Amino acid sequence: GENVEQHPSTLSVQEGDSAVIKCTYSDSASNYFPWYKQELGKRPQLIIDIRSNVGEKKDQRIAVTLNKTAKHFSLHITETQPEDSAVYFCAASSRNNNDMRFGAGTRLTVKP
Amino acid sequence: GAGVSQSPSNKVTEKGKDVELRCDPISGHTALYWYRQSLGQGLEFLIYFQGNSAPDKSGLPNDRFSAERPEGSISTLTIQRTQQEDSAVYLCASSLDGSAGDLGQYFGPGTRLTVT
Numbered sequence: 366g367e368n369v370e371q372h373p374s375t376l377s378v379q380e381g382d383s384a385v386i387k388c389t390y391s392d393s394a395s396n397y398f399p400w401y402k403q404e405l406g407k408r409p410q411l412i413i414d415i416r417s418n419v420g421e422k423k424d425q426r427i428a429v430t431l432n433k434t435a436k437h438f439s440l441h442i443t444e445t446q447p448e449d450s451a452v453y454f455c456a457a458s459s460r461n462n463n464d465m466r467f468g469a470g471t472r473l474t475v476k477p
Numbered sequence: 478g479a480g481v482s483q484s485p486s487n488k489v490t491e492k493g494k495d496v497e498l499r500c501d502p503i504s505g506h507t508a509l510y511w512y513r514q515s516l517g518q519g520l521e522f523l524i525y526f527q528g529n530s531a532p533d534k535s536g537l538p539n540d541r542f543s544a545e546r547p548e549g550s551i552s553t554l555t556i557q558r559t560q561q562e563d564s565a566v567y568l569c570a571s572s573l574d575g576s577a578g579d580l581g582q583y584f585g586p587g588t589r590l591t592v593t
Contacts, residue, residue, distance in 0.1 A: 366535070397580045408568065408584040409520070454520060458580065464533060465510070465582060469519040 367392040369457050371468025379476055384445050386471045388455035389437040395457040398431060398438045403470075404451045413440070445475045479503070481585035483569050489591045490559055498554040498588045502571030509552050510582060511544055512568045520568065526552060559592045566590070 368391040378384050390398075396417035401409035415422045415429045415438065422429050426445075431438040438457075442449055452472050458465035482501045490496050502509050511523040522536040526546045537543070541559075546552040556563055566589050570582040 399581055401584075408586050411581040411583065414581055456582075464522075464525050466522060467512075467520040 367395055367457055367459070367464070367466040369455060369466050369468045371455050371471055373471060374469065375472045375474070377474045377476060378445050380445060380447060382445055384442045384449070384473055384475075386440045386453055386455070386473070387437060388439070388457075388468050389435075390457040391436070392457070392459065393436065394459045397458045397465075398429070399456050399465075400429060400440050401454040401456065401467075402451045403454065409454060442473075445473075447475050447477050449473060450475045481569055481571050481583055483567075483585035483588050485588055486586065487589045487591075489593060492561060492592055493558055495555065495557045496559055496590065498556075498567050498569075498590070500552045500554070500569030500571075500585060502550065502552070502569070503583055506571035506573055506583075507549070508572045508582075509546060510570045510572075511552070511554050512570065513565045514568055514587070515565045523554070523567075556590075559590075561592050564590055564592045 369388055371388045376384055399414035400412050402412045403409040413424050413427050413429050415431050417433055420431055426443045428441045452470045454470045455468040456465050481503055484499045488496055507528045509526045513521045513523055524537055524544045525533040541557045544554045566587040568587045569585045572582045
């Protein structure tokens with residue numbers, strides 16, 4: 366089955382700096398890669414996703430890149446703000462069976 | 478429209494008792510997932526339902542855990558003879574069928590289970 370690894374486990378940046386979170390996956394059949402943001406005490410929320418036919422996707426200050434050959438994908442947050450502080454989870458799934466496996470999460474702290 | 482709902486929001490039970498947690502997915506979503514999240518930890522996959530197919534139970538930690546989705550909509554997660562290590566937030570998520578455009582999972586607010 367799929368195995369997703371996520372790094373780093375914690376990340377602290379200064380407000381305005383960029384933050385990068387990286388994930389690797391094991392199943393070459395995986396073709397859908399979402400990212401979730403979970404604020405303290407709240408449910409995970411889908412913030413951006415990418416499919417395997419695309420190398421990069423942007424949404425305002427958030428971007429995700431995918432390297433299918435290397436089986437890794439990354440989340441990039443630019444111009445970070447204190448409200449970006451949360452735990453971020455990456456995930457991978459196969460379109461065929463629609464199961465999804467999550468990384469262990471990255472706790473991002475943006476210091477004002 | 479309405480999102481994923483879960484009930485109860487909080488449940489405190491004594492060790493050894495059985496509990497039932499309920500999830501009502503987004504209307505039209507055929508896939509339903511249960512996860513467990515211990516304090517400060519990641520999302521632990523428990524079970525996955527897709528339409529009328531046999532569920533993927535590979536994440537259930539032991540035979541005290543079971544789940545049903547009898548009519549393809551609402552799901553119930555049952556934990557028998559609860560133990561203190563079962564204390565966690567149980568999250569339900571739903572998504573459209575894999576053949577549709579949007580594969581994103583949408584989470585409910587969770588049920589916080591405390592076993593005393």
